[in-house]
Amino acid sequence: MKLFRIAVDGPSGSGKSTVAKILAKEYGLDYVDTGAMYRAMGLKIIRKDIPCEEGPELSELLSETVIDFSDGKVFLDGEDVSDLIRTQEVSKMASDCSAFATVRTKLDTIQKEIGRTKNVVMDGRDICTVVMPDAEHQFYITATAEERANRRYKELIAKGQEAEYETILKEINERDYNDTHREVNPLRKAETAIEIDTTELTIDEVVARVKEEIRKKEGLVSDY
Numbered sequence: 001m002k003l004f005r006i007a008v009d010g011p012s013g014s015g016k017s018t019v020a021k022i023l024a025k026e027y028g029l030d031y032v033d034t035g036a037m038y039r040a041m042g043l044k045i046i047r048k049d050i051p052c053e054e055g056p057e058l059s060e061l062l063s064e065t066v067i068d069f070s071d072g073k074v075f076l077d078g079e080d081v082s083d084l085i086r087t088q089e090v091s092k093m094a095s096d097c098s099a100f101a102t103v104r105t106k107l108d109t110i111q112k113e114i115g116r117t118k119n120v121v122m123d124g125r126d127i128c129t130v131v132m133p134d135a136e137h138q139f140y141i142t143a144t145a146e147e148r149a150n151r152r153y154k155e156l157i158a159k160g161q162e163a164e165y166e167t168i169l170k171e172i173n174e175r176d177y178n179d180t181h182r183e184v185n186p187l188r189k190a191e192t193a194i195e196i197d198t199t200e201l202t203i204d205e206v207v208a209r210v211k212e213e214i215r216k217k218e219g220l221v222s223d224y
Contacts, residue, residue, distance in 0.1 A: 006121040011172075034122060041062075062103065099182040
C-alpha cells in the first residue's frame, strides 16, 4: 500500500504545528504533534518533582508513562493535558528532557510505529531526519528567533497572560541552542526536506507553498 505522509521539522515557534494541523484537515490525514509528547513528558517531570537528568528516576517515570492522542487532544496517563502543556515552564522542561536518550528512544519508538503504518502529518524536531526519513513529503519550517518570540508574545497577551518579549526571546534562543547541540538527534534540516522561511509569510501563504510543492511532486489537483 502506498502511503501519503507529510513530515514537518523546524524550531519552536516557526508555525510548523499550525501548518501541520491545517494540512491534516485539508488532506484528511491523522495529525501527530510530537512536540506535545515531549511537553507531556516535561509536565510529568515537573509534577513528580524529579531531577531532569538521566538516571533510575527518569527511567522509572518513562516506564509508567502513557501518552496518547484523540480528537486533537493530548492525554497523559489518561488525563487531557492539552492546555496544561502550553506554558513556558513546561516548554523549557520539554526541551531539557528531550536531550536525553531514554526519553527520545521511548517517544521515537511510538512515533516511528505510527509513521510506518498510517497516512499522517507529523511535526516535531527530528521527523524528517529520524522518525520518518522516508516520508513522501518533507518540509523544514523556520523563522527568525525575533519573529518567533514576537508571535509567542502576542499569543500569550491575547490569552490574557503576562509576558515579556525579551524573556521569551531569551528562552527561544536557549531552546534553539539546546535543540541544535544535543547529543541525541539534534535539530537540523534534512537534505531531502524543502525549507520554508515563514518570517515574512502568513500561515495561508505557508500552507499554499507547501501544497504547491506537494502538487508538483504528486501531480495532484488543488482540491485533493
